[in-house]
Amino acid sequence: NDTGRTDAERAVASVARKITDESRRADIVLNALNTEESLSVKCSLLRVLGGIANSKSLDAVAAASQHADATVRDAAVRTLSQWPNASAAKVLLDIYSDNQNLIHRQLALRGFARMLALPDADRSARESLEMCRKVMSKTRSADEKKQVLSGLGNVAHPDALAMAGQFVEIEAVRTEAAMATIKIAAAIGQTHPDQAKTAIEKVLSVAQIPYLREQAQETLRQIEQAQSHKTQDGK
Structure with missing residues (x-):
């Protein structure tokens, strides 16, 4: 059997x-x-x-x-x-x-x-990003795009952040794109704080779901806090 x-x-x-x-x-x-x-x-x-x-x-x-x-x-x-x-x-x-x-x-x-x-x-993160781009170019539906975005959120690269940000503007996949953006921003916030903050602010400008907004605000707070500590340490 x-x-x-x-x-x-x-x-x-x-x-x-x-x-x-x-x-x-x-x-x-x-x-x-x-x-x-x-x-x-x-x-x-x-x-x-x-x-x-x-x-x-x-x-x-x-x-x-x-x-x-x-x-x-x-x-x-x-x-x-x-x-x-x-x-x-x-x-x-x-x-x-x-x-x-x-x-x-x-x-x-x-x-x-x-x-x-x-x-x-x-x-490398760059290779993962290129794979995501290739897959995304072959998607045929919003559901398929959502799956790619769920994977993209694990790619800690500023260009991955930019890619996710493009989809934040598309209502059909906005939630998944916002989640990917928040996750990537949290991962690269120490090394690319300005890009991460800009991406999070974009999410906050369009996202209406409470838990997404809370995650975005908390991520933004952590990035700004890390920047503040870095500035103080440099004095």
Whole structure:
């Protein structure tokens, strides 16, 4: 049954993660995937690879997202969307940008936005921002824009703040844009106080929701307080 299969997949992944050499953790599963003919077993092995989540696993599951069989493709995309670390972000961006399957696009977008909140030593804030810009250019609805904005809020960069600020003016996504703006402003307020304050003031000029206004005012207060302390320390 499904519960038993899921438990078995998790158990195999758990054992594999205990292998000391991280680069070899997926080798046995990859060998099985390459020789297995049963599509249902292939799908199960893909989910195991998602639990191992090393670079070899990612390459294999990404390749499976282009498999000739729709069931295998679906299992691969779902596995990628739930990837436990941020390494699948670029793969999900490509799926979202190029895939015509609406469900797969939504899964990819949701996973991508979630991964922007995960630590990634190999991805700079600038790279995250460029990825957000690319994804945003492909969005087809306000709901999709909201998901991108939720991820953008984790990008601590002044240009990300400017990007979020553009959407504060759009009523359909104003709440999400305001939340992203407040979060970014709080993150970069120490290093870019003037830009952060300007962005927060813009939120306050249009936001009507009480809790958003409270968050914006508190963030603005903290930025101004930090500026004041810095000025006093410099005297």
